[in-house]
Amino acid sequence: MSDPSQNKSGPKRVRTIGPASFAPGQVGNYLSRLFEYGDLLLTLTHHRIRVRYKQSALGLAWALLQPLSLMLIYTVIFSVVTRIPSDGTPYAVFVYAALLPWTLFSTGLTSAVGGLVSHTHLITKVYFPREILPLSYVLAAIFDFLTASLVLAAMMAYYGIVPSVHIFWTIPILGLGVCVLTSLSLMLSAMQVWVRDIGIAMPLVLQLWMFATPVVYPLSAVPQWLRGYYILNPMTGVIENFRRVVLQNTAPDMPSLLASALFSVLMLPVAYLYFKQREATMADVI
């Protein structure tokens, strides 16, 4: 039994609960509250990973299976059945290097979007910063990504691909990818509480989106006149450049990278504020 007086020392924080609002001035408060609940975010992420594999026979192998099986299918289709340029690298490793960040994005987004409505019971009974729910799915997807990266490393060793110093670009590139993922997760998961169509549409949208992103083909295969539109897709800059710096030992393509960065800088704060505004009355409608 701890001594309650330990809580009473020092001035206590005062929290004000008022009507829902889109309040940019509150960002500091939101973030410090999120930080207070940091342990919950970690516990929930850990829990996602544990529960997913708890009673499954293949366990952690499932994290590898998704990108691996897609890699096999696309390799058969696009390098055996028909030929697609792969910028000089073997097609299997070429497509896997793009499927890896794409899977991070698509599984992260799919699970995060359903993250609020699948926790109705918690949302109506306990207060905690709600963004923790979609964020925990994003973190779990990052964990899966890191696991599946080992396969990429093995493939690169097999094909004798030695990365150069450009490999360090992966850190800002993935950072941008996670920003894009996080902003869309926040926005769409909050919308999903009001309009359930979003979750239903996700698989279709993500499938179309994948083919509109240079995953199974290189950006260089896209006609010049289309490229301007291509880089409006924030995932183009992430996927294409991840593959470039890992496999092709070149610097990233700056226009597309900057487009992704611009998208993140604008979207992330807007998505977060939108989420916090929606959070206020979420429990009433969920």
Place this chain on the structure above:
Amino acid sequence: MDANVDLAVNKVSKRYRIAHEQAAGGGLAGRLRQMFGGGAKQEEFWAVREVSFNVHSGESVGIIGHNGAGKSTILKMLSGITTPTEGSIQVRGRLTALLEVGSGFHPELTGRENIFLSGSILGMRRREIHSKLDGIIDFAGVRDFIDVPVKRYSSGMYVRLGFSIAAHLHPDVLLLDEVLAVGDMAFQQKCQQRILELRDQGMTVVFISHDLQAVERVCTRTLVFDHGRIVFDGNTRDAITHYNSSGRFNASDRKGVSDKVRIQSVEFFEEGQPQPVNHLCTGDAVRARLGFQCDEALGRVFAELYFVGPDGQLQCTLSTREKLFDLPAGRHHLEFVLPQLALRPDLYRLDAVVTSERSPDPLEWLVGCASLQVNPGRYLSGVFFHPNQWSVISADAPVSFRR
């Protein structure tokens, strides 16, 4: 906000909108209209209206009121689960709300893993949980099962573990909603004891309950809510008296098809007492009395009184359906005699109905026209108290003990 105030509630109102899907028009067009806020017909109601109160540091405050009085809504706003439509609430320090036991438990995880999960959902840090782990396990009495998935737990063990986690939180302000109404009697006692301990250590407690005895034990001051407003704020004993006397007849929601007959009162009497009451104990001898006003003779009718629990489930019906009676013009009373009240302790809503033999639609149907608080009386474990007499019959000596 004064330094010694932990909770300041300032002119808080909460409006809910109930969308009527029919009114928006079916199909996609209607759905779209609804989505963008135009056209959809919505009914508004204020669950809480301009409520203000302060809770001082170390105070233990009860909130009581009939169903739908706004108690749960104010609790949800205090805890931050939802926000007010108008007004503001200020909270000093760490606040934990316990609206249910075992929040966030996952059936596949072990008891130990769930302590970490549920504890962090309730706002504890991992380090803190580590240091309290043994205390939590021992208080719940589940040490032998702590590494077993909770889906294998009995419901009693589940509830004990859930409460035990909550009992080891150390917030500055603790909000409790009906949580004492779980588990067996012995565990309930233990929970109450624990809450009293926390209170005596200086924790600020806000306790919402239908169990007036528990409120009286825990709280020094109590607020009575009615129709979203505070109608009484003062010491607990006076609040309970006020609450019990405010259960007046309420004829707002009528569903009957005729104006010829009106139910004017629904009253309960303890056997031998002339004054009506609206709180009784399980096992009491009770009379329930319906008053009618009849404008013209209605022929043969029957009357019924429904007892509806807080969850909206019909618990019991008093009915004269098996034997119709004539209802001439004028004023009448119908009296049901209940030698021993079988209802379990709870708050019941009453619906009164008069139906003619000529038509299946009730002539008069009042929904929620009165309420009845049943407090613990005769020992009861299960769904209802079965009135009984007992004796010991010995085969050897023909002596019996009767009670």
